[in-house]
Amino acid sequence: YDLLTGKHLVITAGPTREPIDPVRYLTNKSSGKMGFALAQAAAEAGARVTLIAGPVALDTPNRVNRIDVVRAEDMHEASLKAVEEGCDIFIATAAVADYRPTVTADHKIKKSTEEIHLTLVKNPDIIAAVACHAKRPFTVGFAAETQDVIEYAQGKLKSKKLDMIATNDVSGTNVGFNSDNNALTVIWPGGHKVLPLASKAQIAKQLIELIAIRQS
Ligand code: PMT
Secondary structure, X not given: OXXXXXXXXXEEEOEOOEEEEOOEEEOOOOOXXXXXXXXXXXXXXXXXXXXXXXXXXXOOOOOEEEEEOOOHHHHHHHHHHHHHHOOOEEEEOOEOOOEEXXXXXXXXXXXXOOOOOOOEEEOOOHHHHHHOOOOOOEEEEEEEEOOOHHHHXXXXXXXXXXXXXXXXXXXXXXXXXXXXXXXXXXEEOOEEEEEEEEEHHHHHHHHHHHHXXXXX
């Protein structure tokens, strides 16, 4: 430990929840476990940690400052505020909803016709905004894919201008979303490292070590 003493890490975790009406929303299967494990590993490595969490049912790790958010737009605002205030490393583990309902109904939508249509609009890309920020931290993304995992991840590393991307294959149920385990291929410009199947706690420790080495 002590690898990250004096560093401020900001980590996003969990899903976001995009309201349709007062009782309904769009979301995904992220449990927050990967992001919370990273927050714990970073705190144990001596970092000051800000954890920006979507709606999840997890306890806050020791010595971690947690900010709860609901929608992607809230996560975007909280993330940019943290970067503005100054952070050294930003890790985006969150499964941010790519789209949100264009309007949120003020009242519960009533059942009427056989078909109804929901119009969606793109959410802001949080990590891309962080990577373009004037006070840009060392920026690490995640990629959850079900096919051509490495190719898509390399595309995201470039297009979002990241320093590193950790990819997981989420086509099975033994890793990725909601599992207690994960396996990652971590890619950076000019190199990569495979972190084979292990608990999210162990994977988090290994990824934090890799980040500490590469950002120094
Ligand atoms: O939470 P768990 O149940 O433990 O599951 C962990 C996980 C599978 C969610 C996690 O390991 C993971 O892969 N997270 C990224 C999931 C994802 O949806 O990635 P993406 O390919 O859509 O996005 C790529 C990167 O851009 C991610 O770092 C994401 O946080 C970021 N992003 C995406 C969209 C957006 N609007 N803003 C973003 O910052």
